[in-house]
Amino acid sequence: AQKITQTQPGMFVQEKEAVTLDCTYDTSDPSYGLFWYKQPSSGEMIFLIYQGSYDQQNATEGRYSLNFQKARKSANLVISASQLGDSAMYFCAMREPGGASYDKVIFGPGTSLSVIP
């Protein structure tokens, strides 16, 4: 069974500093996709970034980048220049493989990030 691990239940970072949120995953299928979502206290789930298992380069979206280490099955999220609005829960997720018609995504337990002024 596929599994997502996020070993940091809570993290603190100083405003304007960079922070790395860890995520490891477990799958035996060579084809998969990895996501990061942000959930502020308002409860909405916000898609941040995606990395496909065959992508050659690490994904980047503005201040977010994904440090993808395939051999280690690691997909850490790096947030540069943290802002107060980055305080939220962050979930790593993986699309279970199974062909183009199967797209179930499983989520990790999440990491709570607090940005300190």
Add this chain to the structure above:
Amino acid sequence: GAGVSQSPSNKVTEKGKDVELRCDPISGHTALYWYRQSLGQGLEFLIYFQGNSAPDKSGLPSDRFSAERTGGSVSTLTIQRTQQEDSAVYLCASSDIPAGTDYGYTFGSGTRLTVV
């Protein structure tokens, strides 16, 4: 609509009652998902609909839970004989697949269910 709409936003029900939660996905999205998020926890997959295919019900926690999707659009999640452990936020999401999912799902705002 512009986003995924869920109703009601909040529901308080007595233990043993049945509840229905509604999800209206983004128009044209063929895939629809239900997740459950208990307080302070991650998202637990419940059920997945894709077009006219048989739904993936592998995440439903018991036979008290069922869901349907009418006309490939609106979905209703029904919980029968609710229990206190059913209290959670129920999130619905939709996506346009099987094209590349590099934009992820679009989630609704959720229904907060409280069983008293």
